[in-house]
Amino acid sequence: MDAVTIKKPKTTALIEELHRLIGRENVLHALEDRICYSYDGSKQKYVPDVVVRPQSTRHVSSTLQFANEHEIPVYPRGAGSGLTGGAVPVKGGIVLDFTQMNHILEIIPEDLTATVEPGVVTQTLQKEVAKYKLFYPPDPASAPFSTIGGNVAECSGGITGLKYGVTRDYILSLEVVLADGSIIHTGRKTLKSVTGYDLTRLFVGSEGTLGIFTQITVKLLPLPEKAETLLVFFAEPQDAVLAANQIISNSLLPRALEFIDKSSIACIKGYKQEIQIPAEVNAILLIDIDGNDTSVKTEVSLIEKIVTENHALMVSSAKNPQERDALWEVRRAISPALYHIAPYKINEDICVPRSQILEMLHRINDINKRYPSLKVASFGHIGDGNIHVNVMYHEGEQQRLLAERMIEEILRNTVKLGGTISGEHGIGNVKSRFLSLEVPPQELQIMKDIKHLLDPKGILNPGKMFLE
Amino acid sequence: MDAVTIKKPKTTALIEELHRLIGRENVLHALEDRICYSYDGSKQKYVPDVVVRPQSTRHVSSTLQFANEHEIPVYPRGAGSGLTGGAVPVKGGIVLDFTQMNHILEIIPEDLTATVEPGVVTQTLQKEVAKYKLFYPPDPASAPFSTIGGNVAECSGGITGLKYGVTRDYILSLEVVLADGSIIHTGRKTLKSVTGYDLTRLFVGSEGTLGIFTQITVKLLPLPEKAETLLVFFAEPQDAVLAANQIISNSLLPRALEFIDKSSIACIKGYKQEIQIPAEVNAILLIDIDGNDTSVKTEVSLIEKIVTENHALMVSSAKNPQERDALWEVRRAISPALYHIAPYKINEDICVPRSQILEMLHRINDINKRYPSLKVASFGHIGDGNIHVNVMYHEGEQQRLLAERMIEEILRNTVKLGGTISGEHGIGNVKSRFLSLEVPPQELQIMKDIKHLLDPKGILNPGKMFLE
Known part of the structure; x- marks a missing residue:
């Protein structure tokens, strides 16, 4: 490979x-x-x-x-x-x-819509619409460099999923070039439309295998007036998970609700000396709350109360963008830091029903015991059950095979717990051999039939999604 | 017929x-x-x-x-x-x-999901999940009697569309019986999943023509702590439309933002003497604001300021459920009241980009001038551009034909303004002859091909959606 x-x-x-x-x-x-x-x-x-x-x-x-x-x-x-x-x-x-093809073609504040070419970088769109006090909520970690076209093709998720949903929830209409070169238009630039089958969402997440987007109309929201960030340290991972659950069961929907596990914390410490995390910290929650001035204030104090009751060791809060950015540095440090454990990484994006997160984390630990030469670090979007499980391994074919075997065990357990093998990264050719773990044969056949219908010669992104 | x-x-x-x-x-x-x-x-x-x-x-x-x-x-x-x-x-x-088949099979508060049989009445689900402080947002006017199965088949909208989206945004997974009797499962009971093509949303809104739902898993939200209703009278319809636009451009997303036009108001007055609407009122906005205690307070006062600046004649507000219900009586009275104008009604559900609403209302007026024997009353979800245009007519074939001709003109103009011929009611056999006004031939052929793929003998709800 x-x-x-x-x-x-x-x-x-x-x-x-x-x-x-x-x-x-x-x-x-x-x-x-x-x-x-x-x-x-x-x-x-x-x-x-x-x-x-x-x-x-x-x-x-x-x-x-x-x-x-x-x-x-x-x-x-x-x-x-x-x-x-x-x-x-x-x-x-x-x-x-x-x-x-990276032009923002129009932003219509009155309609809460924008139409863009697929090559527009996601963060560029976010920043441009913010000038009109508008908000494009999907926020994959790749937003500073990934494109809207890629986001739509993969149906990207990100940190805002719990409160705001994912890319598919923001796509109103598409211009699509089909395999034979013909140009079609799906959906309408309206907030509601139920005219015929939902071709728009058939193309969203189709990974470039059904058609190629050339224009994308997205739905926007008013930009939340304010956002605040809380960084919360816990000694016990279980307390962090319970606190996250209680936040939601108290009718609070944070814009982001991120979990960082013990192994990830260890990596960050080794990687960035300037990030101060006390020795007794074994789990972290990173929480963004947005809304208007008063609602943010109310929600922050409620969340502070909940995490304190769940034995938080320390709560740091940040209101202005610079300070918030500093707290998020902890989260951003994880990915590069992981390479300090081992030079190779498989980053999975499993998603389970939230009630199964603790069980899933236990199972990952148990599986890891059977692969002692591999290291696992888990972090991610605990609010929507979407956990990034990172399996770190060293040079060599044997290590790679071990890592892949371990990944397969994790994915099998994910599906057993009612979860999905991909919350936001898609299948591509990397996960195509696992697709049948989750999607039964008949459902898979329907997908292949739809593929054949739209791309009879199989020229669009061949070798992706389905095993051949 | x-x-x-x-x-x-x-x-x-x-x-x-x-x-x-x-x-x-x-x-x-x-x-x-x-x-x-x-x-x-x-x-x-x-x-x-x-x-x-x-x-x-x-x-x-x-x-x-x-x-x-x-x-x-x-x-x-x-x-x-x-x-x-x-x-x-x-x-x-x-x-x-x-x-x-009207059983709520499970409600899992921790996962923010519920799984139901298709015969569950939408309002029953809303009330049951409310017991757990949870919220099923889609709220078609028919919620007290329509079923979730029907809502999913038609991708129902309703009054909460602007803030909360429509039915498709809340469907996580489906059990579907295909035409040949085989049983498939689409999606996962997780808040994120991008595994293969989005079959779930292909079935949502397919009007019973692709498969028949037997289990439906919906996504829930925390129940908003509080809601408040404002009923606002205007002398000038244009002021009401501008106020609605300003509310949204001030980063406010009301749970409901309903517009009632002059003709509808006239009907209500004739129908319910107890609803007091002064003679000079020619447009009404009915606004629901939800959230936590403080955010509702803040948003209500902002909205009161905006409507006052836009020459509102009177603002009534209601905080408790009984009083709120009394204000909503104005909206609920419209449909039955319309029959006082004429015994027959065609109720359209066009949706245009919000910036085109005033133009659309003007065009409807102009068209109406050419059909003086027909009466038109427009009301609906101005927040998302989804207006119910009601054409009222008298007994007799000639009247019916006139009404249908007028509807066709309205639909053609809707499409010209970038709108959709159905925001929330679907196509069925009533609108199938208009589908091609909006959906071009190639897109229509893709839909028909998908239909043929999943129902080769055409036994599922024949005569619906497509003209034969």
């Missing part, structure tokens, strides 16, 4: 035809360029035959019409930050790089 | 086989029983050959397996309150009456 396999373009005719269709300046075929498009966040490497950088829907349409005719695989790519291989060209062919 | 056409069962063999499969006590075939199932909220009448009242998923599965084998049409039916003919057996066959 780590070897760079370089495929020669079958023929220069492919490139010449793309030059003619899309313009020479929008087609890359030098090896050094193609290598740049050979990987994504999943750290696999497959070199494409050619890279097309469309500037318009017409470019996408022409490319697909041509590719479909000649049965050339096409891989849409945003920032390439996906964690399940969504953007890697596993069968060679054409990578469609959407970073040039 | 109004004539009762009574079809004889083609053969008593059908009934005998159903007796054997489902039990004699769950099969109705007397004419007087069948007539009870010949209509729905759309006031059409088609008598089915037989009515099956399933008690379990197995009953539904056996019925469908049998029906599919013999190509007998099957019509799922909840409360029969749908407004577009979703439950009328237009081609005879079997009506599946879900009122016996």
Whole structure:
């Protein structure tokens, strides 16, 4: 999986035809360029035959019409930050790089909508709409670099899921180029519409396998007036989990409710000396509360009361953006810090019903005992049951196989507890062999039939989602 | 459309086989029983050959397996309150009456989920979860009698759409019986899941044409601590619309933001003498604000300021449930009151981007001038652009044709303004001839192909959604 396999373009005719269709300046075929498009966040490497950088829907349409005719695989790519291989060209062919189609086409405050091209970086959209006191709630950790197109393709989640839902809840309408190059429009730019089947949400989360988005209309909310952050230390992980449950059972919906476990804390300490975490801390909750001035005040004091009753060792709070950012540094430090345990990481995004979180954490511990050479660190969105389980391993085939076997055990247990093998990263080619753990054969067949209906030649992101 | 056409069962063999499969006590075939199932909220009448009242998923599965084998049409039916003919057996066959499958199977407060059978009345679910301080937000006007199964089939909206979204936003997973009787499960009972294509939302809003729900898992929210209602009178409709826009542009999201126009007000006055509305009132906003004690207080005073600045004539407010109910009586009085203008009504549920509401209301007025014998009353969910346009007409074929012609003009203008021909009622057979006004041929063909994939013999709710 780590070897760079370089495929020669079958023929220069492919490139010449793309030059003619899309313009020479929008087609890359030098090896050094193609290598740049050979990987994504999943750290696999497959070199494409050619890279097309469309500037318009017409470019996408022409490319697909041509590719479909000649049965050339096409891989849409945003920032390439996906964690399940969504953007890697596993069968060679054409990578469609959407970073040039990065325009915010309109923001209509009165309608609470914005229409964007797929290459817009998520945080750019968040910041632009904030200028109008508007709010695009989905907030994956990748928001500073991932694109809306990729977010829609994977149905990204993130830290705001409990209160605000996920990407699919904010997509009103799509312009989609189908495999044969035809351009369709799904949904309407209205807050309600029930006209025919919900094609919009069929495409959301379809990982580039059913069609390629060229315009995306999102629903916005008014920007919450205020936000406050609480960082809470616990000696007992169980207390942290119970406190999180009590917050929600007291009718409070924090904008973020993040859990950090003992192993993750140990990593942060080793990684960033300036983050002060006392020795007795074995679990952390990081909580964002948003709303208007008075509601935030009320909710913060209620939450402080709940965490104190659940034996919190210390509560730090921050009101202004700089201070809040400093508290969030603890959370952001985890991912890079994990590499201090071991150089390789598998980052899973399981999601269980919240009542099963403690049981799931116990099971992960038990499983880990059977793999003593591997380290596990768990953290994530406890509010919606979505936990990032990170299995860390060292160099070598044996370690990798052990890690993969351990992951499979964790995923099997997740499904047994009523959970899902992917809360927010999608399936891609990284998890396609696990899809059948969760999705029964008949449901899987319906999905494949829909795929065949929309992409009969199988040119759209082949090798993803389904095992072949 | 109004004539009762009574079809004889083609053969008593059908009934005998159903007796054997489902039990004699769950099969109705007397004419007087069948007539009870010949209509729905759309006031059409088609008598089915037989009515099956399933008690379990197995009953539904056996019925469908049998029906599919013999190509007998099957019509799922909840409360029969749908407004577009979703439950009328237009081609005879079997009506599946879900009122016996009305059990709340589980409410799990810790997970914020409930699992129910499709025959549960929406308000029953709302009340049961409220006992756990939980909240099922979708709130169609029909909630006191319509069922969750029907709500999911039509993707019901209602008054809470602006703040809380619609039914699709609250459906986590479904048990579905397919046309051939096989039982599938979509989604997971988790707040996040992105495993494979989103089959759940493909079924939501599919109007019983793709599969029949037998279990539904919904997402719940914490019950807002408090709600307050404001009833606001305006002399100028434009002021009411501008006030509504300003409320939202001031980052306020009321739980309900309802608009009532001049004609509707006139009707209410004629219908209920006890509702006091001064002569100079030509528009009303009815606003519900929910949240915690302090946030409601803050938001109510902000909204009072905004409506006053927009020349409100009078603001009444109500805090306790009885008083709130009294203010909502104004809204509830509209529908029955409309029949005082004329005995026949077509109730449309168009939805436009909110910035187009004033233009849409102007266009409706202009169109009405060309149909002077018809009366139009508009009211509805101005917060999300979803306006109920009611065209009232008198006895006689000519009047009916005029009304239908006028509706078509209104729908064409809705689509021109970027709106949708159905915000919440669905298509059924009542609007199927208008579907192509909004959905282009290729998108329509994809929908039909999906229908064919899941129901190749076309036995599920035939004659609905698509023109044949």
